[in-house]
Amino acid sequence: MAEVILRDVAKKYGQLPVVHGVNLTISDGEFVVLVGPSGCGKSTTLRMIAGLESISSGTISIGNKVVNDLPPKDRDIAMVFQNYALYQQMTVYDNLAFGLRNRKVPEDDIRIEVARATQILGLDPLLSRKPFQLSGGQQQRVAFGRCIVRHPQVFLFDEPLSNLDAKLRAQMRLEIKSLRERVPTTSVYVTHDQVEAMTLGDRVVVMKDGWIQQVGTPLEIYNLPANRFVASFIGAPAMNFIEVDLVEEQGKLRANAEKFSIGVPEPQASLLRKHRVGSVTLGVRPENVHLGSPPVDTDTNFVGEVAVTEQLGAELIVAIKSAGSAIMASRIPPDTSLAIHENVSMWMNPKSLHFFDAKTEAALR
Amino acid sequence: MLLLIAPAAFVLVCFQIVPILVGMNASFRDWSLVNPLKTWVGLSQYVAVFTDPIFLKVVLPNTFVLMVTSVAASLGLGLVLASLLNKPFFGRPLLRTIILLPLTIAPVITATMIRWSFNDQFGVITTFLAYLGLPEIAWLSDRWPSFTLVILTDIWIWAPWFTIILLAALQGLPPEQFEAAKIDAATPWRTFTHVTLPMLRPVIVVCVLIRSIDAFRTFDQVWILTGGGPARSTEVFSVYVYVQAFINLDFGRGAAAAGVGAIIMLFVGIGLYRLVNRTMETSR
Amino acid sequence: MMAALGAAIRRGVFSIGVLAIFVLFVGPVAILVLTSVRPASGAYYIWRGTTFTLQNFVEVAQQSQVMQAMFNSFVLSTLATIFSLGITVGSGYMLSRFSGWIQRSWFATIYVFRTVPYISWVLPLYLVNTRLGIYDTYLGLLLPHVAVHVCFFSWLMKGFFDGINPSMEHAALIDGCTRWGAFYRVALPSAMPGIAALAILCWLSTWNEFLFALILSGQRTPLITSTMAQFVTETGTEWNLMSATAVFAMLPALLVTVFGQKYVIRGLRM
Numbered sequence: 001m002a003e004v005i006l007r008d009v010a011k012k013y014g015q016l017p018v019v020h021g022v023n024l025t026i027s028d029g030e031f032v033v034l035v036g037p038s039g040c041g042k043s044t045t046l047r048m049i050a051g052l053e054s055i056s057s058g059t060i061s062i063g064n065k066v067v068n069d070l071p072p073k074d075r076d077i078a079m080v081f082q083n084y085a086l087y088q089q090m091t092v093y094d095n096l097a098f099g100l101r102n103r104k105v106p107e108d109d110i111r112i113e114v115a116r117a118t119q120i121l122g123l124d125p126l127l128s129r130k131p132f133q134l135s136g137g138q139q140q141r142v143a144f145g146r147c148i149v150r151h152p153q154v155f156l157f158d159e160p161l162s163n164l165d166a167k168l169r170a171q172m173r174l175e176i177k178s179l180r181e182r183v184p185t186t187s188v189y190v191t192h193d194q195v196e197a198m199t200l201g202d203r204v205v206v207m208k209d210g211w212i213q214q215v216g217t218p219l220e221i222y223n224l225p226a227n228r229f230v231a232s233f234i235g236a237p238a239m240n241f242i243e244v245d246l247v248e249e250q251g252k253l254r255a256n257a258e259k260f261s262i263g264v265p266e267p268q269a270s271l272l273r274k275h276r277v278g279s280v281t282l283g284v285r286p287e288n289v290h291l292g293s294p295p296v297d298t299d300t301n302f303v304g305e306v307a308v309t310e311q312l313g314a315e316l317i318v319a320i321k322s323a324g325s326a327i328m329a330s331r332i333p334p335d336t337s338l339a340i341h342e343n344v345s346m347w348m349n350p351k352s353l354h355f356f357d358a359k360t361e362a363a364l365r
Numbered sequence: 366m367l368l369l370i371a372p373a374a375f376v377l378v379c380f381q382i383v384p385i386l387v388g389m390n391a392s393f394r395d396w397s398l399v400n401p402l403k404t405w406v407g408l409s410q411y412v413a414v415f416t417d418p419i420f421l422k423v424v425l426p427n428t429f430v431l432m433v434t435s436v437a438a439s440l441g442l443g444l445v446l447a448s449l450l451n452k453p454f455f456g457r458p459l460l461r462t463i464i465l466l467p468l469t470i471a472p473v474i475t476a477t478m479i480r481w482s483f484n485d486q487f488g489v490i491t492t493f494l495a496y497l498g499l500p501e502i503a504w505l506s507d508r509w510p511s512f513t514l515v516i517l518t519d520i521w522i523w524a525p526w527f528t529i530i531l532l533a534a535l536q537g538l539p540p541e542q543f544e545a546a547k548i549d550a551a552t553p554w555r556t557f558t559h560v561t562l563p564m565l566r567p568v569i570v571v572c573v574l575i576r577s578i579d580a581f582r583t584f585d586q587v588w589i590l591t592g593g594g595p596a597r598s599t600e601v602f603s604v605y606v607y608v609q610a611f612i613n614l615d616f617g618r619g620a621a622a623a624g625v626g627a628i629i630m631l632f633v634g635i636g637l638y639r640l641v642n643r644t645m646e647t648s649r
Numbered sequence: 650m651m652a653a654l655g656a657a658i659r660r661g662v663f664s665i666g667v668l669a670i671f672v673l674f675v676g677p678v679a680i681l682v683l684t685s686v687r688p689a690s691g692a693y694y695i696w697r698g699t700t701f702t703l704q705n706f707v708e709v710a711q712q713s714q715v716m717q718a719m720f721n722s723f724v725l726s727t728l729a730t731i732f733s734l735g736i737t738v739g740s741g742y743m744l745s746r747f748s749g750w751i752q753r754s755w756f757a758t759i760y761v762f763r764t765v766p767y768i769s770w771v772l773p774l775y776l777v778n779t780r781l782g783i784y785d786t787y788l789g790l791l792l793p794h795v796a797v798h799v800c801f802f803s804w805l806m807k808g809f810f811d812g813i814n815p816s817m818e819h820a821a822l823i824d825g826c827t828r829w830g831a832f833y834r835v836a837l838p839s840a841m842p843g844i845a846a847l848a849i850l851c852w853l854s855t856w857n858e859f860l861f862a863l864i865l866s867g868q869r870t871p872l873i874t875s876t877m878a879q880f881v882t883e884t885g886t887e888w889n890l891m892s893a894t895a896v897f898a899m900l901p902a903l904l905v906t907v908f909g910q911k912y913v914i915r916g917l918r919m
Contacts, residue, residue: 369742369743377796384776460670462907462910471874474898477877478678481681487888607768
C-alpha cells in the first residue's frame with residue numbers, strides 16, 4: 001500500500017509561511033500533479049514529501065508510516081529533478097547502480113535491475129556513456145531509470161520537462177505516460193505547465209501562494225473551476241473574465257457591462273438570485289465564444305470590434321473589443337475573413353458560463 | 366594594440382628576459398669573483414652541476430619530495446578544511462579569517478616563528494612535546510627532522526590557499542546532485558568521493574598545477590629554517606643556486622644550475638598544462 | 650536514542666576539530682606575539698612568569714635600520730602595486746579583446762615565462778642591476794618586482810576582461826567613443842572589483858617578498874623581509890627583540906588583509 005497522505009502540512013522559512021495547511025490523500029498507484037505559478041509552494045511541498053525540506057508542522061505518511069523524521073533514503077522514494085541531477089562523472093550504468101550499491105545490493109541483482117530499467121527505457125546503447133555525452137531527452141530518461149531500478153513506493157517529479165524544448169517536451173509527456181503503464185507507481189508530479197497537468201494527472205492539485213486552490217480530475221478542474229484563479233490558470237487560451245452587473249429586466253436576469261448585455265440562462269439565474277449579488281465576474285472560455293448569430297432562444301449574443309486576429313492554421317483566434325475590454329474567441333474556422341476594426345456579432349454558449357463572486361473570486365454554483 | 370602591451374613588454378624584456386639571457390650566457394662561462402675572466406667553457410658548467418653529488422643526490426630529490434608531499438598534504442588538508450567550512454557553524458567567520466593568517470604573514474616570518482617554536486632549548490613546542498613524554502628530536506640539527514619541519518611549514522602556509530579556493534568552488538556547486546545522492550542513500554563519505562570530488566576535479570587540477578610549479582621555487586622557508594643545512598642536506602633547488610652564486614661566488618655555476626631548473630620547470634609546466642587541458646575536456 | 654548519541658559524538662568530534670584548527674593556525678602567531686611582549690629574561694620559557702612589557706617594541710623602533718626597512722618596504726609595495734597594475738591592465742585587455750599572431754605570441758610568452766623559477770633570473774638580475782648602477786636602489790627593486798608581476802597579472806587581467814561582456818564596448822564605440830575611450834570608460838570601470846582585489850594581493854605579496862629583497866637590496870635600501878632574515882640567521886639570541894621586529898613586519902600585512910578582505914572576495918568572485 002503506497003498511499004501518500006499529507007495532513008495539515010505547512011512550511012515556514014523563519015517567519016515567512018510558504019506552504020499553508022496542505023491536506024491531500026494520494027491513493028496507491030495514483031498519479032497526482034501539483035500545478036501552479038512560481039512560488040506557489042508546489043516544489044516545497046514535493047521536497048517535504050521527499051525529505052529534502054523539513055516539515056514545519058503537520059504529518060506526511062508514505063504507505064502508512066509517518067515519515068516526518070526519516071531521512072530521504074529511508075522513505076522509499078525516488079525523485080526526478082528539473083536538471084536531471086545525474087552524477088556527471090559516472091557512466092549511465094553506474095548512475096543507475098549507485099543507489100543500489102549504496103544499499104549493499106549484490107552486483108548480480110544490480111545487473112538484473114539495471115537491465116530491466118534499460119529495456120523499459122531504451123537505454124541500451126547509452127550504458128557506457130557519461131551524462132555530458134547525452135542529449136537532454138536521453139539524460140532525462142536516465143533520470144527515470146534511476147527511479148525505477150529501486151522499485152520505490154513513490155515517484156516524485158520536480159518539473160522534469162521544464163528544461164526541454166517544446167517539441168521534446170511533448171514527446172517526453174508520451175514517454176512518461178508509457179512509463180506509467182509499464183511501472184505503475186504512486187506518483188507526485190510538480191509542474192507550472194497546465195498542459196502537462198491536464199494530460200498526465202489522474203488528479204490535479206492547483207496551488208497558489210502556498211494554498212491548495214482546488215483538487216480534482218482534469219475535467220473537473222476544467223469544467224468546474226472552484227475560483228477565478230483556477231479558471232484562469234487552466235486552459236489555453238485563458239478564460240475571458242467580464243465584470244458584469246446583474247439587472248432584472250422583464251422577469252429575466254441580465255448581465256450587463258459597457259455596450260454589452262446578455263441574458264443569464266437557468267439554472268444560473270436562480271442561483272445568482274439566491275446569492276443576491278449585484279455584480280459578479282462572468283467567465284467564459286474562448287472556445288465557447290462563437291462568431292455569428294446565436295441559435296434560437298439563446299440570449300447570449302453581443303457585438304464588438306475586431307482588435308487582433310491570430311492565424312494558427314488549424315484555427316483562428318480573435319480578440320473582440322467589447323464590454324470595456326477584449327474578449328477572446330478561439331476555434332474560429334481558419335478561412336474566415338475578418339478585418340481589423342470590423343464590427344462582428346458573437347454569441348456565447350449558455351451552458352458554459354461561469355460566474356465568480358466579484359470580491360472572493362469563488363465560483364458561484 | 367601594440368601600445369597596450371608596450372610598457373609591459375618593455376619591463377618584461379629588460380628585467381626578466383634580458384636577465385634570463387644574461388644568465389644563460391653566464392652559464393656557459395667560467396665566471397666567478399675569483400676568476401673574472403668569463404671565459405667560454407661550453408657546457409662544462411652544466412656538466413659540473415649534473416655531476417655534483419649534492420645536486421643529484423640531495424637537492425633534486427629534496428626539491429621533488431618537497432613539491433610532492435607539500436602539494437599533496439596541502440591539498441588534503443585544504444579539502445578537509447574547505448569541507449569543514451562549507452556549512453555554517455558557530456565561529457565560522459572567525460575561523461575563516463584565521464585561515465587567512467598563513468597567507469598574510471610573510472613566509473620569512475612564518476619560518477621565523479616555526480624556528481623559534483621548535484628551538485631545541487626554549488621552543489614552546491619542543492618543550493610541550495617533551496612534556497607529553499615524547500622522545501626528543503633534534504629538530505634543526507638533523508637532516509630529516511629539519512626537512513620535515515620545512516615541509517610542515519610549507520603545508521602550514523599553503524593549505525589555507527587550497528582551502529580558500531576549494532571553499533569558493535564548493536559553495537558554487539549545484540545542490541541537485543547532492544540531493545539525488547541523499548535519496549540514493551549515499552553515506553557522507555561516498556557522497557564526497559563520488560559526487561563532490563568529481564565535481565571539484567577541474568579546480569583541484571588547476572590548483573595542483575599552479576602550486577606545484579611554485580613549490581619547485583621554494584626558497585624563503587628553507588633559507589630561514591635551515592639555511593640549507595645541516596651540512597647542506599636540506600638544500601632545495603633555489604637554495605642551491607643561491608649558495609653557488611652568492612656564497613661560493615661562482616656565478617657561472619649558479620647560472621648553470623638556475624638554467625637547469627628553468628628547463629626542468631619548462632617541461633614540467635608544459636606537461637602539467639597538457640594534463641590540465643585533457644582533464645578539462647573529459648569533465649566538461 | 651542511538652541516533653541522538655551518534656549526532657552528539659559527531660558534533661563533539663567536529664568541535665574538537667575546529668578547536669584543533671584554531672590552535673594550529675593561531676598557535677605559532679600567538680607564540681611569537683607572546684614572546685614579543687616578554688622582557689629579555691622572560692623570552693625563554695614564555696609561559697612561565699607574568700611580566701609583560703612593550704619595551705621590546707620601543708627598542709626595535711629605535712633601531713634605524715628596522716624603521717628604514719619598514720618605510721622602504723611600504724614605499725616599494727605601494728609603488729610596485731601601482732605600476733604593476735598600470736602596466737598589466739593594458740596587457741590583459743589586449744590579450745582579451747584582440748586576436749592574431751601578436752596576441753598569440755604575447756600570450757605564449759606570458760605563459761612560458763610564468764614558469765621560470767625566480768632564482769633563475771634574480772641571479773643575473775643582480776648582475777644587470779649592478780651594470781645599470783641601480784643595485785640597492787628603489788628603481789633597482791621596483792622594476793624587477795613589476796617585471797615579476799607582468800606575466801601573472803596579465804594572465805589574471807585577461808581573465809577579468811574575458812568575464813566582461815564586450816557588447817558594452819561595442820555600444821560605446823557606436824556611441825562615438827574611440828577604442829581607447831571604450832577601454833578607459835567602459836571596460837576598465839567594470840574590471841575595477843577584480844583590479845582592486847589584485848591590488849591588495851599585489852601589495853601583500855610585495856611586502857612579504859623575500860628573495861628579490863635578499864639579493865637586490867643591501868645596506869642602502871633595506872627591506873623588512875631581508876632585515877628580518879638577517880636577524881634570524883645571525884645566530885639570533887635576542888628572540889624577544891626578533892619577535893618584536895617580526896610583529897612589526899606582520900602588522901601592516903595583517904591590517905591590509907583585514908580591511909581588504911572583502912574587496913578581494915568581491916573582486917575574485919567574477
